[in-house]
Amino acid sequence: MPDLATFSSPVLLALFAVAALVIAVLGSRMAGIADTLADRTGWGEALIGSILLGAGTSISGIVASISSAADGAPELSVANAYGGIAAQTMFLALADIAYRKVNLEHAAASAVNLGQAITLIILTSLPILAVTVPPFAIMGVNPLSPVLVLVYLIGLHNAHSIKREPMWLPRQTDATRDEEDDEENDPHSTRFLAFVFLALVGVVGICGWAVGQAGIELSERYDLSQGVVGALLTAVITSLPELVTTVAAVRKGALQLAVGGIIGGNMFDALFIAASDVAYRDGSIYHAISERSLFWIALVVLMMAILLMGLLKRERQGPGGIGWESLLVLALWIAGAGLQAWMG
Template identity: 75%
Template sequence: MILFGGAAVLIALVGTRMAGLADTLADRTGFGEALVGSVLLGAGTSIAGIVTSASTAASGAPDLAVSNAMGGIAAQTMFLAVADVAYRKVNLEHAAASPVNLGQSTVLIILMVLPIMAWVSPPFAILGVNPLTPVLVMVYLVGLHNAHRIKQRPMWLPRKTDATRDEDDDECDDRRPLALLFAIFGGMVAVVGLCGYVVGTAGLELSGRLGISQGVVGALGTAIVTSLPELVTTIAAVRKGALQLAVGGIIGGNMFDALFIAASDVAYREGSIYNAMSERSVFWISLSILMTGILLLGLLRRERQGPGGIGWESVLLIGLWLGGAALQISLG
């Protein structure tokens, strides 16, 4: 329990610094907040989760590995609603309009549907790896290429309002060499990844000692702890006014989280992990797809104000996650 809590604190502290550094890199490289958020910040803050899923899959705990991945996506999508609460000027999805984030959300839904298709298909693996695993990786890479193309030559542009935040609204004062900035970011990723291994090991131990199912520990324990970087970086980015970085970081992190299943399939040596998933894991995948669809609709609709100064999509995201968590806890 002490290791679990200590790793959680360290993940949160390091994650706080990653948002500011990612914003600087977005400005200095010229790639823009949405793209840097979805690739660099999204993957960097997700490293703890992929280490947790892969290590627990290698230990023969497929349910914990998959529920950690999909529970993380659900929690991180809900974190975006929390960030909407923190941004009091206008609905976050209204202000952070970006065609890149729309494209990434669509790719994310595709990445989450594929494992369900593998789950209902007959068991099949080559050297212990399901053929869908390399497909997931290819879809992710094509999604990143597509995001770059959208950034370079968008065919859809959001309507400008007085509350819309552009990526170029802020100037960067950090003149340190880019190589140094990337090295510092890489060091932070390494620390977060080490903490992810500790969290995975501690999560398995807690599941055994407390008699709690791996699905609950994964979706509501290790998933939330390994998702803390996304929470703190999203709040930090919103406070800095880097709104597209905040949204892009969550969506990009969720895309990377979808690859946790691919990594877990390679690490799991008892066959295809897709066919070893329980209905509890499939529930979290389905909930994550539903929440992503609602987020995508919110990004398209761009409601200016909703209940409590946030968008209706944020209310639904928080309610769905709380409802899903309560249901899974009640099932034990």
């Protein structure tokens, strides 16, 4: 890999722009493939959104976090992870604005998404507990990191169980969109689509590495806080696939895929800190971060709790044609981003 420290600042900024464009364009194609695979496999949009689309579109973010941690930038690594989760949750509010018929959370009713939202809150709360206890690591890895992976796998298993044998079903209204409402008409074989999806994941991952490395270099050159760069720059750029795929899924009418892709992607993103803990060789990464990163972790818990309430209440119409939860989530992210930028 090239040494980005040898690049001039204009070249680094151009690299940021090109990486963002590639991530956005390929992300749109990934959404279409994921929707088709959801129909063909029978797994359902919510589950496919969380596993395939969520993890696939998150590859740029996890590469950015791991590479930053390995290079001794834990603050940027963790801020990139949770800043990305916050930004992606906010993207659902933007998707709600794009879906003008009713509140998105009303139309995209899914018990699977409810279960995954709860799992995400658990995954996000655990690192806060790790920060408050004395530092402890085995071979440089905090014991919480493998626990996070275990909780994630249990969450996926529960989501599959909810999909297979649901004990709770959302009330159907004239505005509720079922997965059966979508038509699948891609002429390519399932194997070919899976291969294309993996190839796109690889390219997006390379772009994620470039974004993470460029972020470290720019924070040093311009004396910027790694937390600000991670949460407001690299996090937003590496989250572009989620924005593009969510809006694309909403326009296709794959509403459960849109919501499931964000929540499932956020579940996967919550593992960034575990992977970064392994890559960070100076001890437990949970004890190498500042209150700025804790702010984003706590903000994510608050935003997800509000989103979960919206998914449960299923308000049909709110202010400006969107749900109250979308309005609150959007306001929280803007306020949080503004506060962190003002703090420098």
